[in-house]
Amino acid sequence: MRTRARASHLAGGTPLTDEDFKAFYEADIDRLRAFAYRLTGDWADADDLAQDAMVRTMRAWRRIKERPQVYVRAVMVNLHRSLLRRAGTEARHLLSMARSEEVAPASDDDSAVLWSEIQRLPLRQREAIVLHYYEDLPQNEVAHILGCPPGTVNSLVYRGLARLRERLSLDEVAAGSGA
Amino acid sequence: MDLENKIRQTLEHGAPQPPVFEGWEGLQRRARRDRIKRGVGAVVAVAMLAAAVVSVTSRLNGDEGPTFAGEPTELTDPAVGYTMTMPKGWSAPTERKGGDDVSVTPALSGDLTTSAWVQIHPEQPRSWDEMSAFQADKDHATGRAMKIAGQRAIRYTLSNGGGLCRPCEVVRTIIEMPHRWVLQIDAIAGTSAPDADVAGLLAMVDGMTVIPTTFAERHGTMGPEVVYTEAAKAVAGFLESRVTGEDPASWITDAVAADYARTAKTVGLATGYGRPYLLWRIYRATTDGDATVFQIGITTTEEVGETFLEETLTVRRAEKPAIVERHIVTAS
Numbered sequence: 001m002r003t004r005a006r007a008s009h010l011a012g013g014t015p016l017t018d019e020d021f022k023a024f025y026e027a028d029i030d031r032l033r034a035f036a037y038r039l040t041g042d043w044a045d046a047d048d049l050a051q052d053a054m055v056r057t058m059r060a061w062r063r064i065k066e067r068p069q070v071y072v073r074a075v076m077v078n079l080h081r082s083l084l085r086r087a088g089t090e091a092r093h094l095l096s097m098a099r100s101e102e103v104a105p106a107s108d109d110d111s112a113v114l115w116s117e118i119q120r121l122p123l124r125q126r127e128a129i130v131l132h133y134y135e136d137l138p139q140n141e142v143a144h145i146l147g148c149p150p151g152t153v154n155s156l157v158y159r160g161l162a163r164l165r166e167r168l169s170l171d172e173v174a175a176g177s178g179a
Numbered sequence: 180m181d182l183e184n185k186i187r188q189t190l191e192h193g194a195p196q197p198p199v200f201e202g203w204e205g206l207q208r209r210a211r212r213d214r215i216k217r218g219v220g221a222v223v224a225v226a227m228l229a230a231a232v233v234s235v236t237s238r239l240n241g242d243e244g245p246t247f248a249g250e251p252t253e254l255t256d257p258a259v260g261y262t263m264t265m266p267k268g269w270s271a272p273t274e275r276k277g278g279d280d281v282s283v284t285p286a287l288s289g290d291l292t293t294s295a296w297v298q299i300h301p302e303q304p305r306s307w308d309e310m311s312a313f314q315a316d317k318d319h320a321t322g323r324a325m326k327i328a329g330q331r332a333i334r335y336t337l338s339n340g341g342g343l344c345r346p347c348e349v350v351r352t353i354i355e356m357p358h359r360w361v362l363q364i365d366a367i368a369g370t371s372a373p374d375a376d377v378a379g380l381l382a383m384v385d386g387m388t389v390i391p392t393t394f395a396e397r398h399g400t401m402g403p404e405v406v407y408t409e410a411a412k413a414v415a416g417f418l419e420s421r422v423t424g425e426d427p428a429s430w431i432t433d434a435v436a437a438d439y440a441r442t443a444k445t446v447g448l449a450t451g452y453g454r455p456y457l458l459w460r461i462y463r464a465t466t467d468g469d470a471t472v473f474q475i476g477i478t479t480t481e482e483v484g485e486t487f488l489e490e491t492l493t494v495r496r497a498e499k500p501a502i503v504e505r506h507i508v509t510a511s
Contacts, residue, residue, distance in 0.1 A: 134187070161182060
């Protein structure tokens with residue numbers, strides 16, 4: 001079980017030197033890629049997003065006021081949204097199809113279903129769920145990354161959970177009737 | 180296990196193994212590409228900005244953009260009745276039949292016997308969204324007329340059919356003066372400020388003088404004498420400020436604002452459709468030694484050609500310029 005201590009790798013003040021950036025990069029990039037994958041469901045997209053977000057963070061390195069881990073995630077969330085906007089409806093559809101094909105969790109069937117349902121959540125709900133349950137970030141930092149009030153984060157998480165509960169119960173019903 | 184813990188477990192362990200990653204070196208390559216891309220973008224942006232400036236300047240000078248078909252190109256005055264067809268797509272679609280042509284018509288004022296009017300009647304904008312296109316058309320037409328006037332030393336008036344309210348007519352007159360050009364703007368409450376600003380800009384580009392005149396509505400509770408007096412004061416103020424060397428752009432704005440405020444104060448903003456309007460116009464400007472004499476006439480839009488009042492203002496160009504003489508001729 002992950003705890004709040006899991007987020008300790010994100011702690012620390014804003015470094016100021018280029019060497020500090022490299023250290024930050026080395027420490028955070030894998031986690032950032034993993035976060036990106038949980039948003040996109042595609043490793044190629046995730047790696048692109050993570051690297052592009054890091055490039056922009058490097059550009060703004062000496063101006064960053066917040067924790068760089070929060071900053072880079074906010075940049076990445078915005079990049080991802082821009083990517084989806086540019087992609088258009090058709091591309092988004094293709095993207096989601098490709099994502100559902102690629103995602104093949106190694107764990108049990110329940111996890112596979114849950115993973116799939118998380119990927120099918122509306123974007124903002126998925127962002128909030130991943131930042132909250134995977135990155136284990138406090139509510140105010142999730143709100144900062146998503147660019148919304150903290151109350152909205154609660155609402156997004158709540159609605160995401162409700163939707164997952166509803167879909168999982170439907171799946172169970174379907175599985176039961178199929179048996 | 181509750182749902183929240185299941186989500187944590189799934190997000191943590193459900194993803195497949197990540198592929199080989201380009202890492203720090205890949206980031207360096209991306210950063211270099213990013214710098215190049217941004218540098219190229221900046222160069223392109225500067226180039227586009229430069230092109231836009233050139234384009235705007237050219238348009239202001241009337242050198243580019245659509246031209247009037249049949250527009251005279253030689254040093255000959257267009258004859259009265261001369262019609263210049265607006266280029267296709269130049270004018271906004273109009274509700275008037277055949278009204279979107281530019282035509283040269285006899286001057287409506289008896290004093291402007293040697294002048295011609297260029298009238299354009301673009302479509303009335305039906306919404307504020309259409310105003311910018313409408314404005315661009317008018318600005319372009321003004322630029323063209325100024326160019327023609329500058330070449331041929333004749334006088335033109337651009338009569339643009341109104342703003343959102345039909346009777347709000349904006350008239351521009353380019354008057355030949357012995358020592359300089361004057362673009363006269365008949366400013367109208369509620370619609371004139373942008374025109375005055377644009378005209379001011381055009382005037383600065385072309386080195387012309389811009390004189391806004393006042394425009395007021397005859398009103399039941401206000402005798403025409405009041406309007407005449409107020410307008411005469413305003414015009415006198417305009418001229419006086421002009422010869423003191425103030426920046427035209429500043430005093431035009433102030434003057435128009437003052438005109439607007441005065442009109443709003445005295446007659447209200449109820450510029451009803453079809454009511455007679457009083458139009459104040461500088462009919463003639465001549466020089467006499469170091470003095471410039473302006474003749475100002477007042478007409479209504481319903482009785483164009485008939486001058487109710489003429490006033491003469493003499494502005495002497497001296498170290499401390501001032502209106503040295505005011506003379507009201509008639510008031511009927």
